[in-house]
Amino acid sequence: MTRYAMVIDLDRCLACQACVIACKMENNVPASTPDSFKAHKMTFRTRVIPLSTNGSYPNPQMDIRPVLCNQCENPPCVAACPHGATYKREDGIVLIDWEKCQGDRYCMAVCPYGARVFIETEEPKEYHNPDAVPPGNSRFVPPKGKVDKCTFCAHLVDKGEDPACVTACPADARIFGDLDDPSSNVSEALASRKGSALRQDFGTRPKVFYIR
Amino acid sequence: MEQIDTVVEEPASWSRRLERRVMNPLIKTGQGYWIIVALLALVVAWGVYAYSTQLRDGLIVTGMRDRIQWGIYIISFVFFIGISHAGTLISAILRVAKAGWRTPVTRIAEFITVVALSIGGLMPIIDLGRPDRIHHMFIFGRWQSPILWDLLSITTYLTGSIIYLYLPLIPDLARCRDRLGNEAHPWKRAFYRLASVGWQGTEKQHKYLRIAMGCMMVLIIPVAVSVHTVVSWIFGMTLREPWNSTVFGAYFVAGAIYSGIATIIIIMVILRRVYHLEEYITRQHFINLGYMLGAFVLIMLYFNVLEYVTTGYKLAGEGRFHFQQLMTGPFAPAFWFYILGGMVVPGLIILNPGTRTIPGLIVASIFVDIGMWLERFIIVVTGLRVPLMPYAASWYTPTWVEWSVMAAAFAGFGLIIAVFVKLFPVISIWEVEEHREHQEAVRVAEQSLQRLREEAAVTQPASRTAFTWEGRHESS
Numbered sequence: 084m085t086r087y088a089m090v091i092d093l094d095r096c097l098a099c100q101a102c103v104i105a106c107k108m109e110n111n112v113p114a115s116t117p118d119s120f121k122a123h124k125m126t127f128r129t130r131v132i133p134l135s136t137n138g139s140y141p142n143p144q145m146d147i148r149p150v151l152c153n154q155c156e157n158p159p160c161v162a163a164c165p166h167g168a169t170y171k172r173e174d175g176i177v178l179i180d181w182e183k184c185q186g187d188r189y190c191m192a193v194c195p196y197g198a199r200v201f202i203e204t205e206e207p208k209e210y211h212n213p214d215a216v217p218p219g220n221s222r223f224v225p226p227k228g229k230v231d232k233c234t235f236c237a238h239l240v241d242k243g244e245d246p247a248c249v250t251a252c253p254a255d256a257r258i259f260g261d262l263d264d265p266s267s268n269v270s271e272a273l274a275s276r277k278g279s280a281l282r283q284d285f286g287t288r289p290k291v292f293y294i295r
Numbered sequence: 296m297e298q299i300d301t302v303v304e305e306p307a308s309w310s311r312r313l314e315r316r317v318m319n320p321l322i323k324t325g326q327g328y329w330i331i332v333a334l335l336a337l338v339v340a341w342g343v344y345a346y347s348t349q350l351r352d353g354l355i356v357t358g359m360r361d362r363i364q365w366g367i368y369i370i371s372f373v374f375f376i377g378i379s380h381a382g383t384l385i386s387a388i389l390r391v392a393k394a395g396w397r398t399p400v401t402r403i404a405e406f407i408t409v410v411a412l413s414i415g416g417l418m419p420i421i422d423l424g425r426p427d428r429i430h431h432m433f434i435f436g437r438w439q440s441p442i443l444w445d446l447l448s449i450t451t452y453l454t455g456s457i458i459y460l461y462l463p464l465i466p467d468l469a470r471c472r473d474r475l476g477n478e479a480h481p482w483k484r485a486f487y488r489l490a491s492v493g494w495q496g497t498e499k500q501h502k503y504l505r506i507a508m509g510c511m512m513v514l515i516i517p518v519a520v521s522v523h524t525v526v527s528w529i530f531g532m533t534l535r536e537p538w539n540s541t542v543f544g545a546y547f548v549a550g551a552i553y554s555g556i557a558t559i560i561i562i563m564v565i566l567r568r569v570y571h572l573e574e575y576i577t578r579q580h581f582i583n584l585g586y587m588l589g590a591f592v593l594i595m596l597y598f599n600v601l602e603y604v605t606t607g608y609k610l611a612g613e614g615r616f617h618f619q620q621l622m623t624g625p626f627a628p629a630f631w632f633y634i635l636g637g638m639v640v641p642g643l644i645i646l647n648p649g650t651r652t653i654p655g656l657i658v659a660s661i662f663v664d665i666g667m668w669l670e671r672f673i674i675v676v677t678g679l680r681v682p683l684m685p686y687a688a689s690w691y692t693p694t695w696v697e698w699s700v701m702a703a704a705f706a707g708f709g710l711i712i713a714v715f716v717k718l719f720p721v722i723s724i725w726e727v728e729e730h731r732e733h734q735e736a737v738r739v740a741e742q743s744l745q746r747l748r749e750e751a752a753v754t755q756p757a758s759r760t761a762f763t764w765e766g767r768h769e770s771s
Binding site: 122125132150163164165166183189191193199281282285287 | 352355360419424425426429432435436437439440442446529532534679683684685
């Protein structure tokens, strides 16, 4: 069995936001504009957020954390969806079927990570990266009234490639691979260093790990 | 308890008067009625326009965003489903308990249930991003999701309440069919003929009606309780701290009945005034409803103590954030209005005999309904606002679209009731008659008992045996 997971090396992450941009380019995530910011819209599938700030000059510290959908092994969103629009693939990736989603946003209420965003309105059909859009595939046009989230770039993973954020990371801080394969780079990274995940107390068994 | 005047009057003439009083609105319509209906329809039309902008531009026209993704629509949903509970409580529980004073109240209460459920059930559909896909709930429905439990319980409850409303209506519809004659519009006559399903008032028909009503009034109570429990589970089944409470189901049910009784009082006052039903819906009816409201003030206060003392004492985890945002934070005005205006003030109004009057109860009921709407606002919005991750807490500002749709929902509620009072008798004529006959019988029995006692006193002055009207002998 394959169980895709991501390990994020916090010692390496420099919060350059390259992953955020790459994700937007790859997946045609709606643009973050001053307007969308003012309207409190989260136009991200992955973000880099400050967890805490400590200390003062000359030794200030900021604990930053790239966050994305945790692709939980026990995903509350999949359980909550009234009609199976959100589902978990064999390889553990949690996806949304946009042909089914009716936009009741219950999955957003149950996701403790706030990893899901809602596409309230039709975006101009202008692709950030036209190459990423398979011809005739409407899945990559952001549709109106549906929930969006990180897919681990399932379309790239299916082709044997890494997710866009992993490829774009200049510091190799994001590591992607199969958790069930002991020789994969995620298993090795987790074996050599102490890993943790966000809000494990909820029992969702997230598959995005942080090492430092 | 004294409900119906005790002036000795021939049952036949009393019945005729009741009939005329209740049936008159069905055939005569004043100008004021059309003005009110036009106003309500205007508000509904405005709401439909607001909703059309939402359909065109998407949910961006609302204030709901990624962090607080539910707002006025879901609040109204919970509120209207809540109101729908009083109908069942008053009518079914009082019927089961054989409380005689309920008879003029039940029809209005049951109708509020059906209307509120229909309006409430519409709200989540309005809330959808893609309402054109509502049928996916039926095609791809999964029982693991609390939303589907809701769908099941609300449709069951709606079906049950429609049946429960309809059954006691049959004899009255038959009476409309027989008595209104040419006074009523031809299509109305056809409607009464069709809807009264051949009711002739035979012994057999009465027997079956009684059996059917008996089954429904017992069945509808657990269904009603389950509905609001399941509505609370929509929230309670998530990982959000403020919703993570085992008393949530009972808290919702109590709140539902509480706001429902208040709404019944308001609607009853209006109908009584407009249709001059003072003889049948007396001050005592309002006082009795007021006592029920007062009991629920205490129950609601108790639930709030349960909820907030446990959170406030521990102040653990997200509970601290939640407690602070309620008590002193941005929700403090709403929260304290809910506690003081929604419970303490109505409680005091009911407690004080000087204000325990119909105007006092109207004020109390309006306070209760506003307070309970705010309670739902607090539950939905604060629950989503508490960040479970180190995000900054978001904020929710409803837009004109949401306010308009909510106004339309309330106007639609009024509009359907306005249509109802023109189609159906607002008071259950045959039940009120029966209750009156029963009271008459009791009165006659008491009179003859009194006579018997007097005779006994004359013939047997030393006797220590007393008679009761039930014919049993009791030693005094």
